Amino acid sequence: MLDWLFIGLGWIVIAILSPGPIAGSMFLPDLLSEWSLLLWLFGYRPVFTLLVNGTPAKRLLGMYVGDRDGYPLPAGRTLGRELSFLAIAIVPLAILANVIFLMFGAEQRSFHDLAAASDVYLDN
Numbered sequence: 001m002l003d004w005l006f007i008g009l010g011w012i013v014i015a016i017l018s019p020g021p022i023a024g025s026m027f028l029p030d031l032l033s034e035w036s037l038l039l040w041l042f043g044y045r046p047v048f049t050l051l052v053n054g055t056p057a058k059r060l061l062g063m064y065v066g067d068r069d070g071y072p073l074p075a076g077r078t079l080g081r082e083l084s085f086l087a088i089a090i091v092p093l094a095i096l097a098n099v100i101f102l103m104f105g106a107e108q109r110s111f112h113d114l115a116a117a118s119d120v121y122l123d124n
Helices: 002-017 028-052 056-060 075-090 094-104 111-116
Strands: 063-067 118-122
Touching: 002 056, 028 056, 028 075, 056 063, 063 075, 075 094, 075 111, 094 111, 111 118
Parallel strands: none
Antiparallel strands: 063 118
């Protein structure tokens, strides 16, 4: 949820600082509906995970994404993790199943972490 706040604030700053309409639209939600999902899925999450081992919200909470040994994920596994996340996000009830699995599964890892053999760690 914090990541949506980060990306939403970024779009608001862009809209305020823009000298005129952005992409031919005078209505900010039109812009958000066109670009925010693409930016979120193919820019924000994977890029930050590759650069700083987690999204700004994860890093703010003292968490990072790594492989099973705690090392940073390589690019291929990061993209696989994000594509798995996308698959979960677009299937109805998959998010609920993911949360239940995360809470009650033996390893307490989400589906996209299992698919990429990754985990989320707390900084020491």
